[in-house]
Amino acid sequence: MVYFVEGLQGSGKSTMVSKLAEVCAGHEVFREGDYSPTELAWCAYVDEDVCRDILGKYPELSRRLAENIFSEGGKRIVCYTKIHTDNTEFYKELERFEIYNGRIPQEDFEKIVLGRYERWNGGNQIFECSLFQNIIEDMTLFRDLPDDEIIAFFRRVKSALAGKAFRIVYLETADIPASIGVIRKERSDAAGNELWFPMLMDFFNNSPYAAARGISGETALYEHLAHRQALELRICREVFPDETKILPSKQFGGEDMINIVNK
Numbered sequence: 001m002v003y004f005v006e007g008l009q010g011s012g013k014s015t016m017v018s019k020l021a022e023v024c025a026g027h028e029v030f031r032e033g034d035y036s037p038t039e040l041a042w043c044a045y046v047d048e049d050v051c052r053d054i055l056g057k058y059p060e061l062s063r064r065l066a067e068n069i070f071s072e073g074g075k076r077i078v079c080y081t082k083i084h085t086d087n088t089e090f091y092k093e094l095e096r097f098e099i100y101n102g103r104i105p106q107e108d109f110e111k112i113v114l115g116r117y118e119r120w121n122g123g124n125q126i127f128e129c130s131l132f133q134n135i136i137e138d139m140t141l142f143r144d145l146p147d148d149e150i151i152a153f154f155r156r157v158k159s160a161l162a163g164k165a166f167r168i169v170y171l172e173t174a175d176i177p178a179s180i181g182v183i184r185k186e187r188s189d190a191a192g193n194e195l196w197f198p199m200l201m202d203f204f205n206n207s208p209y210a211a212a213r214g215i216s217g218e219t220a221l222y223e224h225l226a227h228r229q230a231l232e233l234r235i236c237r238e239v240f241p242d243e244t245k246i247l248p249s250k251q252f253g254g255e256d257m258i259n260i261v262n263k
Contacts, residue, residue, distance in 0.1 A: 001024075001124065001165050001166070001167060001261075002122050002123065002124070002125045002126075002127070002164065002165060002166040002167070003020055003024070003027075003125070003126045003127065003166070003167050003168075003169055003260070004127050004130055004131045004166060004167070004168045004169070005017050005020070005126065005127065005128050005129070005169045005171070006129055006131055006132045006133070006168060006169070006170045006171070006232065007129075007170055007171030007172065007173065007229075007232075007249060008171075008173050008176065008179070008225055008228065008229055008249075009179075009180065009183060009200070009225075010173070010179040010180050010182060010183035010249075011171040011172075011173045011179065011249040011250070012171050012249050012250040012252070013128050013129055013171060014031070014128065015250070016169060016171060016252065017029060017031065017126055017128045019252070020126050020169070020260070020261075021126055023261055024124065024126065024261060026124055027124045027125060027126050028123070028124065028125045028126070029125075029126045029128075030125065030126065030127045030128065030130065031128045032128060032129060033079060033081045033082060034079065034082075035068070035070045035077060035079050036127065036130060037116065037119075037120040037121075038116060038117060038120055038127055038130045038131070039127065039129075039130035039134070040077065040098065040099050040100070040112075040116075040134075041098075041100065041129075041130075041133075041134045042079070042080070042081040042098070043077050043078060043079050043080070043081075043098065044077070044078040044080055044094045044095075044096075044097035044098060045075055045076075045077055045097060045098065045099050045112070046075065046076050046078065046097050047074075047075065047076070048074075048076060050076075050097065051069060051076040051078065054078065054093075054094070057093075058087070058090055060085075061083055061085060061087075061090065064082075064083045065078065065080075065083060068080070068082045068083060073115075073119075078094060078097070080094035080095075099112055099113075100134050100135075100137070100138045100142075101137070101138055101141075101142050101207075102138065102142030102143060102208065106143060109138070110153065110156075113135065113157075114156055114157065114160045115160075117157060117160035117161055118160045120164070122164040122165065122166065131157075131168065132232045132235070135153075136150060136228055136231065136232065137228070139153070140209060140224075140227075140228065140231075141204070141207035141208065141209040141210070141224075142207060142208055142209070144208060144209055144212065147231050147234070150231065150235075151231075151234065151235055151238060151239065154235045154239045154240075155239055157239075158239055158240065166243060167243050167244070167245060167260065168236060168240055168243050168244040168245070169244075169245050169247065169260055170232065170233065170236050170244055170245070170246045170247070171247055171248070171249045171250070171252075172229065172233065172246055172247070172248055172249060173229060173249040174248065174249065176222050176225050176226055176229070177218075177222050179249060179250075180197070180222070180225075183196065183197075184196065184197040200221070201217075201218070201221065204216075204220070204221045204224060205217070209224070233246070245260050
């Protein structure tokens with residue numbers, strides 16, 4: 001059985017993944033940035049010649065790069081956030097080769113995503129936000145697609161997953177500003193300077209979705225996240241009703257783990 005753990009930022013996905021891993025001994029765990037058969041977040045997706053150029057441009061990182069480059073269908077997947085360096089230009093350059101955030105045409109985007117779901121063999125695995133978050137942020141904030149088109153895409157995802165045994169564990173957040181407030185504090189430095197939230201705000205404020213509507217700021221961000229959660233829950237109920245378990249954010253315990261596994 002495969003488990004997809006989904007929900008908004010700060011909903012407790014990482015904790016849920018860890019708890020599921022304890023209950024499902026032997027399952028392989030995939031978190032954001034890992035080389036994953038279903039997700040390309042924080043990974044560059046490049047041709048062989050581009051990969052060769054990257055290796056040549058950063059010889060001081062060549063060994064660590066080689067350890068984090070994977071071949072797949074004539075492409076190279078570079079898990080660049082697994083590499084630690086003070087050279088910030090390295091991260092900026094590799095980020096350009098991610099598939100999300102409107103960086104590639106929609107037709108190519110869908111072909112890559114659906115093709116990887118189809119080729120994936122499944123197994124005893126647990127995935128953190130490998131189904132909704134990055135795809136839906138791409139389609140809402142950068143492609144400005146209507147909800148019905150996004151739901152139609154996830155019906156194609158379900159077809160691509162046909163024959164694979166999986167469950168979606170969705171963590172529903174009741175109070176989004178409060179939940180984000182907690183993670184803002186957790187992801188600050190020792191002096192209390194926020195590290196994560198300013199990047200999230202920049203990501204939202206500079207998106208085509210926000211620019212087209214002339215909106216920005218925390219209130220607009222929280223409204224977007226509320227819409228995203230409503231859309232994800234709609235997908236769960238309309239597209240994956242038999243595969244989904246919805247739990248309140250951060251209020252799950254051992255009995256919930258047993259119910260998820262024995263559903």
